[in-house]
Amino acid sequence: xxxxxxxxxxxxxxxxxxxxxxxxxxxxxxxxxxxxxxxxxxxxxxxxxxxxxxxxxxxxxxxxxxxxxxxxxxxxxxxxxxxxxxxxxxxxxxxxxxxxxxxxxxxxxxxxxxxxxxxxxxxxxxxxxxxxxxxxxxxxxxxxxxxxxxxxxxxxxxxx
Amino acid sequence: xxxxxxxxxxxxxxxxxxxxxxxxxxxxxxxxxxxxxxxxxxxxxxxxxxxxxxxxxxxxxxxxxxxxxxxxxxxxxxxxxxxxxxxxxxxxxxxxxxxxxxxxxxxxxxxxxxxxxxxxxxxxxxxxxxxxxxxxxxxxxxxxxxxxxxxxxxxxxxxxxxxxxxxxxxxxxxxxxxxxxxxxxxxxxxxxxxxxxxxxxxxxxxxxxxxxxxxxxxxxxxxxxxxxxxxxxxxxxxxxxxxxxxxxxxxxxxxxxxxxxxxxxxxxxxxxxxxxxxxxxxxxxx
Ligand SMILES: [Fe+2]
Ligand SMILES: [Fe+2]
Numbered sequence: 001x002x003x004x005x006x007x008x009x010x011x012x013x014x015x016x017x018x019x020x021x022x023x024x025x026x027x028x029x030x031x032x033x034x035x036x037x038x039x040x041x042x043x044x045x046x047x048x049x050x051x052x053x054x055x056x057x058x059x060x061x062x063x064x065x066x067x068x069x070x071x072x073x074x075x076x077x078x079x080x081x082x083x084x085x086x087x088x089x090x091x092x093x094x095x096x097x098x099x100x101x102x103x104x105x106x107x108x109x110x111x112x113x114x115x116x117x118x119x120x121x122x123x124x125x126x127x128x129x130x131x132x133x134x135x136x137x138x139x140x141x142x143x144x145x146x147x148x149x150x151x152x153x154x155x156x157x158x159x160x
Numbered sequence: 161x162x163x164x165x166x167x168x169x170x171x172x173x174x175x176x177x178x179x180x181x182x183x184x185x186x187x188x189x190x191x192x193x194x195x196x197x198x199x200x201x202x203x204x205x206x207x208x209x210x211x212x213x214x215x216x217x218x219x220x221x222x223x224x225x226x227x228x229x230x231x232x233x234x235x236x237x238x239x240x241x242x243x244x245x246x247x248x249x250x251x252x253x254x255x256x257x258x259x260x261x262x263x264x265x266x267x268x269x270x271x272x273x274x275x276x277x278x279x280x281x282x283x284x285x286x287x288x289x290x291x292x293x294x295x296x297x298x299x300x301x302x303x304x305x306x307x308x309x310x311x312x313x314x315x316x317x318x319x320x321x322x323x324x325x326x327x328x329x330x331x332x333x334x335x336x337x338x339x340x341x342x343x344x345x346x347x348x349x350x351x352x353x354x355x356x357x358x359x360x361x362x363x364x365x366x367x368x369x370x371x372x373x374x375x376x377x378x379x380x381x382x383x384x385x386x387x388x389x390x391x392x393x394x395x396x397x398x399x400x401x402x403x404x405x406x407x408x409x410x411x412x413x414x415x416x417x418x419x420x421x422x423x424x425x426x427x428x429x430x431x432x433x434x435x436x437x438x439x440x441x442x443x444x445x446x
Contacts, residue, residue, distance in 0.1 A: 008395075008396070008431065009431055025396040025397070026396055027393065027394055027395050027396025027397075027404055028394045028395055028396065028404075029395060029396055048395060048427060048428075048431060049424050049427060049428060050424070051424075054421070054424050054425050054428060055425065055428055058428060058432065062431075062432070065428065065431065094396075096394075096396075096403070096404045097394075097404060098390055098393055098394045098404045098405075098406050098407065098408045099331055099404075099405060099406065099407045099408060100407065100408030100409075100410055101410060102410040104408065104410050104413050104420055104423075105390065105391075105394055105408040105410075105423070106420070107394065107395075107423060107424065107427065108394070133404075134328075134403055134404035134405050135403040135404065136396055136403040136404060153402075153403035154322060154325075154326065154403060
């Protein structure tokens with residue numbers, strides 16, 4: 001039994017049924033959890049920004065910081081542990097916003113929009129999600145059964 | 161005693177800002193400070209001495225040999241690094257006071273404070289704001305110090321604050337104000353006053369949620385602290401029960417000429433800098 005922390009701009013994959021992957025404090029960032037229930041392989045990504053074109057050099061060193069680099073990498077790493085795209089269960093959380101009437105602080109929204117676009121292009125369906133609002137989320141993934149729990153500020157623990 | 165009176169008493173009872181740090185800061189502020197004098201001030205405090213040597217010998221600097229004299233380390237680090245090390249050390253102890261009420265994780269207030277200081281520096285550097293680096297760093301680092309005191313008092317009022325926030329119309333600070341009659345920013349300003357910090361810092365702390373209320377001469381400083389705070393809250397750095405119920409100040413972005421695309425770049429630069437800072441400070445920045 002071990003708790004594996006996925007940092008900000010980080011991803012982890014596992015096939016150890018005793019592992020729990022956790023990523024803390026998703027504000028405008030997105031936590032993407034993917035899981036293959038047949039081989040019991042799962043992965044969790046915590047990305048901060050939609051698109052790496054803002055700085056290609058930095059992106060090369062920190063792929064998990066960006067949706068466009070981190071998402072493909074997460075899938076690839078799960079495939080290398082034996083996961084299959086067709087069986088993947090996909091859950092998404094985060095993308096919150098601070099209070100801003102004009103919507104200029106909308107990185108959360110853009111983080112989510114690019115994920116939808118990439119999934120749509122690649123025929124990937126989201127099974128469940130908890131997105132937006134102005135709460136803060138911590139996301140847990142059990143590798144043993146793929147269960148996702150969210151700890152949400154103001155609400156407490158809920159299963160996704 | 162009214163709640164406000166109780167809190168004023170608690171502010172009075174707060175430990176002073178560490179003397180050694182304040183004395184060192186005053187010495188460093190002299191244009192021609194002497195290293196020997198500075199070393200005399202610092203060597204009194206063993207844990208500060210140890211931290212200076214530790215930072216100097218850290219992988220970050222990659223020195224070819226081990227530095228074991230305080231004097232050598234002080235010279236090597238230079239005034240700015242030294243100031244930041246001293247301030248962070250003092251602030252981390254203040255924020256890590258066991259508190260309930262406002263926090264979900266123990267080191268959360270401290271992580272948020274450090275993140276805000278890092279963000280403020282990134283804003284200053286990349287947008288070329290003409291603001292004194294150390295004043296900005298100090299103000300950003302201590303901006304939420306009022307929460308340390310308020311946290312202990314607010315437990316029974318907390319539900320009322322939360323309900324106001326849940327309506328989606330009040331920010332956390334506004335809900336504090338409506339429920340208690342004052343907010344953590346105001347209390348933070350009182351603490352900074354008690355510590356005899358300069359007016360610039362007192363102002364920036366007092367108005368970090370309402371920068372438009374800051375006196376004109378300290379307005380830019382306060383605006384940068386306010387923006388740095390909003391951005392660290394946005395990306396999820398060490399916020400507590402308040403979640404993301406913080407105002408973004410759109411007008412501020414316009415006034416400071418920051419565009420949406422710039423925000424992404426700033427978040428990127430911030431994160432890289434934050435990872436480095438956390439390694440140095442031994443904080444789990446992850
Ligand atoms: Fe605040
Ligand atoms: Fe804050």
